[in-house]
Amino acid sequence: MSITYKTLLEQADNHFQNRADAEFFMQALTNKKRHELFMDNLAIPKHIFNEFNKYLSRCRPDMPVQYLVNKAYFLSYELYIDERAMIPRPETEELVMKIADRLNKSSVSPNAILDIGMGSGAIAIALANMFPDSNVFATDISSKAIDVAKLNANKYGLVRKINLIQADLFPATDIKFGLIISNPPYIPHNEIKTLPLSVRNYEPSLALDGGKQGFEIIEKIIRQAPDYLMPKGLLALEIDPRQEKLIKNLVSHAQFEKDNQGFIRYAFIKYE
Numbered sequence: 001m002s003i004t005y006k007t008l009l010e011q012a013d014n015h016f017q018n019r020a021d022a023e024f025f026m027q028a029l030t031n032k033k034r035h036e037l038f039m040d041n042l043a044i045p046k047h048i049f050n051e052f053n054k055y056l057s058r059c060r061p062d063m064p065v066q067y068l069v070n071k072a073y074f075l076s077y078e079l080y081i082d083e084r085a086m087i088p089r090p091e092t093e094e095l096v097m098k099i100a101d102r103l104n105k106s107s108v109s110p111n112a113i114l115d116i117g118m119g120s121g122a123i124a125i126a127l128a129n130m131f132p133d134s135n136v137f138a139t140d141i142s143s144k145a146i147d148v149a150k151l152n153a154n155k156y157g158l159v160r161k162i163n164l165i166q167a168d169l170f171p172a173t174d175i176k177f178g179l180i181i182s183n184p185p186y187i188p189h190n191e192i193k194t195l196p197l198s199v200r201n202y203e204p205s206l207a208l209d210g211g212k213q214g215f216e217i218i219e220k221i222i223r224q225a226p227d228y229l230m231p232k233g234l235l236a237l238e239i240d241p242r243q244e245k246l247i248k249n250l251v252s253h254a255q256f257e258k259d260n261q262g263f264i265r266y267a268f269i270k271y272e
């Protein structure tokens with residue numbers, strides 16, 4: 001008797017921590033649409049069945065499914081991902097969409113955009129396509145993350161368009177940016193040990209650990225940003241809700257917005 005997509009999905013469901021991960025895995029493996037995974041009259045080709053077993057034998061305890069299949073999605077982009085870079089999150093997709101809204105409303109494309117802490121390159125790639133006339137820079141302190149971002153920029157034909165630079169926060173350049181955006185590490189150091197094993201055992205600690213109160217990198221970015229921004233330039237940050245007050249203490253005119261879950265997640269600072 002042949003094995004169907006539905007049977008295999010059920011097997012995946014027993015293996016992964018939740019149904020969403022099992023479906024993500026099956027879609028990545030088969031390139032089928034979600035509804036096709038539920039068909040019990042559609043037989044699995046042998047090579048897919050073999051791949052299924054190969055992947056599951058590689059899977060380690062608590063491993064995020066994205067690292068297992070080396071795929072993550074960000075807005076309309078399918079990105080290559082592995083343990084050298086953080087898996088992009090839906091909150092960061094929201095940040096990019098908020099930026100797109102703000103800039104489209106004011107109908108100005110920033111001359112130059114800087115993404116601090118590029119990770120997989122998700123933000124820089126999305127913005128480079130949204131603002132084709134802007135000069136895009138992206139930095140990361142981790143050369144391993146930059147290697148992942150390079151693969152993704154290459155996949156979308158953006159290797160020449162995005163300047164991928166290894167730097168501690170800001171690049172060495174005289175260019176002044178109209179937009180500086182960052183999803184920096186913002187988890188308080190002593191909370192790292194409380195994170196799910198799938199995060200703390202797999203995602204790079206450089207991407208998570210924001211030092212005391214999770215605020216060390218954010219504070220540095222806020223203090224240094226004016227030196228790199230054009231007049232009326234915008235700094236946009238993804239933050240932990242508890243950092244709102246700390247940011248207000250530094251810049252009283254900072255604006256904050258909530259994410260889809262209702263948590264304060266974004267800080268916008270406009271400089272004169």
Ligand SMILES: C[S@@+](CC[C@H](N)C(=O)[O-])C[C@H]1O[C@@H](n2cnc3c(N)ncnc32)[C@H](O)[C@@H]1O
Pocket residue numbers: 085086087088089092116117118119120121122123139140141142145167168169170183184185186206207208217
């Ligand atoms: C939370 S991850 C964000 C990755 C990606 N931008 C995203 O949103 O999916 C933060 C990134 O900042 C980088 N990072 C940490 N400290 C840094 C520093 N001092 N300068 C530049 N990048 C840094 C980390 O290596 C990591 O890739």
